[in-house]
Amino acid sequence: MAIRCHTVENHHLTTDFTDQAAILLQTLVADGAALGWTSPPSRAEVADLLWEVVDDGPKDARLVIASVDDRLAGMGFWRRYLRPTYRPHADLEKVAVSLDFRRRGVARSLVEELVLTATDAGVEMLTLDFRGDNLGAEQLYLSCGFREYGRLPHFVAPDDVHRLDRVLHVRDLRPA
Template sequence: MSESVAILFDPANPQHTSLIPAFADIHIACIETDHMIANFIPPLKRDVVIAWWNDRVADVVDGKRLIFMVFAQDAEGQDQLAGYVILYRPLIEDGPFRAFVEKLLVSPNFRRRGLARKLMEKLDTEAKLRGQTLLMVDTETGSPAESMYPKFGYIRLGVIPNYAVSPKGGSLMPNTFFWKQL
C-alpha cells in the first residue's frame, strides 16, 4: 500500500476483526505516551481495553457506530494499522441527522503524516451519505486535538471545567466541545 487511505471497518471481514488487539494497542499507546484522556486510567489492562473495543464492534454490527481506520507503512515497509476514528450514530427520532465523533487516535509511531485528516475526510463523506450532517466532538482542553479540530472545520462551542480525570496525576481536566455542519 503506497498511499494511506482511510477505509470503513467491516465486522464481517475476519481480517478487520483480527485488528481488535491493534485498536487496543493504539488506544493504550495514546494514553501512556500522551497522557490522553481516553476512557481509561493507568495502570491499563489490555484485556479490558480489548473488551471495550469488542463492544464498539458490536455497535458497528447494530448500526450504532462506524469505525474508520487507516494503515501506513512502518520502518520495515509493512502496512500497519496506524489510526482510527469512530462515528457514533445514536439514530434518535428527533435528531437522525446528529452524530458524534469519537476516538480520533493515531499511533505515536505514525503521526505527522496527514492520517488524522484522511480519517476525518472519510468520516465526513460517510456521515453525509448516511444523512448525518451535524457532527459534534469533544477533546481535552489544551491538547493538540483542541487546535486540530478547527482545521477540520469544527466550530468551538465552549469548555466544561472538571470534565474528566487525567491519566497523569488524576486531576480533573476541562474539555472543549466543537460542532460542524456538513
C-alpha cells in the same frame, strides 16, 4: 507516505485486526492520550466497542481505519446519538493515531473520511469533544472545519486530583 482510509465492516473484525486495534489504543492510553480511559482498556473492552460500532450499521455508525503499508496507523468512529430527538446527529469519537505515524496527516485523512461518510449517511451535525489540554486535537478539528460551541470548565477528571476543561466542537454537515 500513502495513507489509505476505509470503513471497517463485520468481516474485517478478525482476531488479528482486533489485536492491532487493542494494542494501538492501549499503547496510546498508557502514553497519556486523552481518549476517555483513565487506564488502558482491555482487549475485550476494545473488541466490544468495535463490534458495537460496526453492528450499528453504516447509516448509524462508521468505524474508519487508516493504514500505511498495511500497518494500522490510526482509527476513529462516529455514532448517531441514541436519544430519539438527537437522532439526526452523530458524535465523533476515539480518533487515535499511532505514535509511529504522527504529524503526517493520518488524523486529517481519518477525519475527512469520517466527515464524508457521515455526510453520505445523512448526519446533520457532527459533534465531538476533547480535553482542554489537547491542543493537537484542537488544531486538528479547527483545521477540519469544526468550531467550538462550548466549554465546560474543570469537567474532565483524569485522576482524583486534576480537573480539565471539556471542549465541545461541531461541524454542520447540512447542505448550505
